[in-house]
Amino acid sequence: MKKTSESDRKIGDTMEKTKVVIVGGTGYLGQHLLQALASNNGGDRYDVAFTHHSSPVPRLLLDAFPHFPAFPVDLKSGLGFHSISQHFGQPDVVVNCAALSVPRTCEQDPVSAMSINVPHSLVNWLSTLASNKTLLIHLSTDQVYEGVKSFYKEEDETVAVNVYGKSKVAAELIIKDKHQNFAILRSSIIFGPQTVSPLPKNLPIQWMDSVLQKGDAVEFFHDEYRCPIYVKDLLAVIMKLINTWVASDDKQMRLVLNAGGPDRLSRVQMAEAVAEVGGHDLSLIKHVSASSVDRGVVSPADISMDITKLIQTLEISPTSFKDGVRLTLQSQSQSHSLP
Template structure:
């Protein structure tokens, strides 16, 4: 299987890359990935030293390098787009750049151009979207019941990405997965710049001073390894011979609807420590410079039924992330 991971040196991309590299040696796997390190060229970047990986420096916002990457990797079976500006606050401050980065205009165009030249079956395109396409007004959103209506730039850019793919890529050969908060251990191949939320929780529980957590924003966190399982299952179901009859967009969350207070207290239970310093506060008590949807919990039954993946709950996610359980 020939796979292109756009954003493969990011957090989720590394877990997918690790999985692919651990597959049986009798499968031919070529993995490409992009990265945006200003000071790391394609020669000295640490991921280039991994056997069976090919590295390409691509600017997702301008498309520079995309043609050379796809041309070198073709024919492709699977393309997974993990690349994004994912900080809502940063997206709000740099709205134009967020749109250029998060809507995969150049990726879709380049894949189509190469597909038309080769007359091969188009690779399955799996795009990582977000639960923030919902407005947060209803709990347990369902894909074909709750219409997306994002309240911030990040959510709008991700919804625009879903719509662009639906309108500009091969029908039946793409799917957008609306992910909730992603949990997991430290990335397996190289550090990433953003701190992990569960690390913040664990460090907070170690101290005596009160630490505030929002009690009125709800999500359905999902483990990185469960996302990888969904993607792999979709790639197998898609095959090479026919268009899929799936939905174009699926919710992709874990089974638990939790506030951040819930996450902190359940993590304390897993660790066997006190949660006395966990202080519940309203999200309105903090000015984050961006509107945040209140309840973007969602039901992911349709995707789970399709892929036969049963995502783990928060406590099991924490046991895995903290090295208390094996994958």
């Protein structure tokens, strides 16, 4: 990508702001991304808007980001996208964090999973924008892989074993086929601190910490492997992609990257790391096989990923799982001690 200097983006004495739209801004990654774009003088560099499906938008979120307009959007029908063009303008970058992401829910309602997770309406809207120069950063999943080996590479075949994974494979295909500028991030389990407006769902590290703290024995799978990624590493990846795009002259990007952490871990190993950092009794962690539990959905056994391409392309150093757990629990204890 040919680079342009920062001064080339200045109009008079004013820096031209980069317009960023976060689709699914009320979710876990979406809220963290809003925070990343707002911090470090981000308000001087980025114009940010976000979409939401649930209404009303949480008051805590609106109060935290008063200058970021929120747009109701229905991903199934595309209703609401035109309003963004009208009132916010054409975005330079769109980050799609929206998804029906609970595999069991997707299995129970495949029609909704396919209509929400395969972004037909989003891609159609982008095709109506002038010059087709918007970068789409799309969050995919490690569940596009079959799970029959370790350390999948980006060029490996995508053979999803459940509806959620299949919907994400279909999403990748439509983006590659219909949109010329994209970065697809195949994310693993995302973990880290709670969001500005706390989510009702359990966050993985906080949940493990809370159940082990109670002193009750808990079962964890010993034979299902993932590469969990610390949320701030994923934010660093997204911010690097945005800034690379902004600084380029040719505006061409067609990237698929495995976005996992540096460690291949079973659920047992994740729980052991949480127990060690949190000072909990390791004997509370009971090893069970994933095949012994019916979760109402087929789950791939080993979808650990090779992240060499991510590290080399973006020159980042991902946080180890244990360090990410330490940072997550420190953040939690600090928030609890606030008045």
